[in-house]
Amino acid sequence: MTVHTVWTKISRTTEPARSAPGPARPEGVAQVSTAYVDPVHALRRIAFLLERQLADSYRIKAYRNAAATLLPIDPAEVRRRATDGTLRDLPGIGAKTAAIVAECVAGEQPAYLLELEGSARPLVEGGEEYRARLRGDLHSHSDWSDGGSPLEEMAMTALELGHEYLVLTDHSPRLRVANGLSSARLVRQLEVVDAVNEHLGGGADGFRLLKGIEVDILEDGGLDQTDSMLARLDVVVASVHSKLAMDPGPMTRRMLAAVRHPRSNVLGHCTGRLVKGSRGIRKQSRFDAERVFAACAEEGVAVEINSRPERCDPPDDLVQLALDAGCLFSIDSDAHAPGQLDFLQYGAERAQRLGVPLDRIVTTWPRERLLEWASPGGAGG
Ligand SMILES: [Zn+2]
Numbered sequence: 162m163t164v165h166t167v168w169t170k171i172s173r174t175t176e177p178a179r180s181a182p183g184p185a186r187p188e189g190v191a192q193v194s195t196a197y198v199d200p201v202h203a204l205r206r207i208a209f210l211l212e213r214q215l216a217d218s219y220r221i222k223a224y225r226n227a228a229a230t231l232l233p234i235d236p237a238e239v240r241r242r243a244t245d246g247t248l249r250d251l252p253g254i255g256a257k258t259a260a261i262v263a264e265c266v267a268g269e270q271p272a273y274l275l276e277l278e279g280s281a282r283p284l285v286e287g288g289e290e291y292r293a294r295l296r297g298d299l300h301s302h303s304d305w306s307d308g309g310s311p312l313e314e315m316a317m318t319a320l321e322l323g324h325e326y327l328v329l330t331d332h333s334p335r336l337r338v339a340n341g342l343s344s345a346r347l348v349r350q351l352e353v354v355d356a357v358n359e360h361l362g363g364g365a366d367g368f369r370l371l372k373g374i375e376v377d378i379l380e381d382g383g384l385d386q387t388d389s390m391l392a393r394l395d396v397v398v399a400s401v402h403s404k405l406a407m408d409p410g411p412m413t414r415r416m417l418a419a420v421r422h423p424r425s426n427v428l429g430h431c432t433g434r435l436v437k438g439s440r441g442i443r444k445q446s447r448f449d450a451e452r453v454f455a456a457c458a459e460e461g462v463a464v465e466i467n468s469r470p471e472r473c474d475p476p477d478d479l480v481q482l483a484l485d486a487g488c489l490f491s492i493d494s495d496a497h498a499p500g501q502l503d504f505l506q507y508g509a510e511r512a513q514r515l516g517v518p519l520d521r522i523v524t525t526w527p528r529e530r531l532l533e534w535a536s537p538g539g540a541g542g
C-alpha cells in the first residue's frame with residue numbers, strides 16, 4: 162500500500178467515532194441501525210491502551226494486524242462480512258477481533274474497549290504541568306528497526322497525542338539484533354518520511370515527522386553512521402548499546418568522543434541501566450559523569466531523560482549532576498510501539514520533581530528553535 166493510501170485511510174480513523182444514537186425514531190417503525198463505529202479506530206485504540214501499560218506485545222499485535230487488514234477495505238464490505246460471518250476469512254482477523262468488529266458494525270462501542278477506557282489511569286501521579294509543556298519527542302522506533310509498528314502509525318499516534326513533531330530514530334547498522342538500518346535503508350526511510358510529511362501537508366505550524374537516528378556509540382567512541390548521512394538528519398541521538406560493563410576509563414573516553422562529535426545532539430539513556438521488566442535488571446555503566454556532563458554542557462548536547470519505565474535513566478543523582486553542570490535535557494519516550502509514546506508522562510514527572518528548569522528541556526522549545534539547535538542552518542536534505 163502506498164503512503165498516500167495509508168494516510169488517507171488512517172486519517173479517516175481519527176475522526177470521532179460515529180456512535181451517536183441518532184434522533185428518536187417513531188414507534189412501530191422497523192429500524193435499520195445506521196450508526197457505525199469505525200472498527201479500525203476501535204482496534205487501534207485498544208492497541209494503544211494496551212501498549213501504554215506494556216501489555217504482552219504478541220497480544221497487542223493481533224489488534225494492530227486486524228486494524229491493518231481492515232484499513233484498505235471498504236466499510237460496506239466490512240459490514241457485509243460481519244453480517245455473513247466471514248470476517249475471519251480475512252488475514253489477521255481472529256475470533257476476538259471479529260467479535261469486536263461485529264460490535265462496531267452494530268453501532269456499539271466494543272465492550273473490551275469500554276473496559277480498557279474505564280480502567281485507564283494516568284501512568285504516574287505528578288508531572289502534569291511539565292507534560293503539558295512538552296511539544297514533541299526526540300527518540301522513537303518503527304518496524305524499520307526493532308519497533309513494532311510502521312512509521313506512519315507512529316506519526317499518526319504522535320499527532321493524536323498533540324505532539325508538534327516526532328523524531329524517528331531507528332537504530333544504526335551495527336546494532337544487528339535490532340535490525341539497524343544500513344545507509345541505503347536509511348536513505349529509503351528518509352524518502353518515506355518526506356512522503357508522509359507531504360501527505361500531511363501540515364504547513365509551518367502542523368505536525369511533522371522529523372528525520373533522526375539513534376546512532377550506536379562504538380567502542381572507540383565513533384558513531385555508527387557516516388558523517389554525510391548524519392548531516393542529512395534533523396536530530397541525532399547517540400547511545401551506548403554494547404560493552405556496557407567496560408572499565409570507567411575507556412567508557413568515559415568513549416562517551417566523551419561521542420558527545421564531542423559535531424552531529425551529536427542527545428546523549429541517549431546514558432547509564433544503560435535496567436531497573437525492572439522482562440529483560441531483567443542491569444547495573445548502570447561506570448564512567449566519569451562530571452566530565453561527560455561538562456562536555457555535554459560545552460557542546461550543547463542534551464542529556465536524555467529516558468522515560469521508559471524499565472530504564473528510568475539517568476538515575477536521580479545523575480540528573481542532579483547534569484543540572485549542576487549546566488546541561489540541556491530532552492524528555493524522550495524511546496517508544497517502540499505507538500502507545501509507548503505516552504511514556505513522556507514518566508519523564509515529565511521526574512523532571513518536574515527534580516526541579517529541572519523548563520527552558521533547559523529542549524523538548525519544550527518551539528520546533529523552529531529545536532531544529533536550529535539540533536542542526537544549525539538546517540539538515541542537508
Ligand atoms: Zn537505545
Ligand SMILES: [Zn+2]
Nearest residue numbers: 300302375495
Ligand atoms: Zn531507542
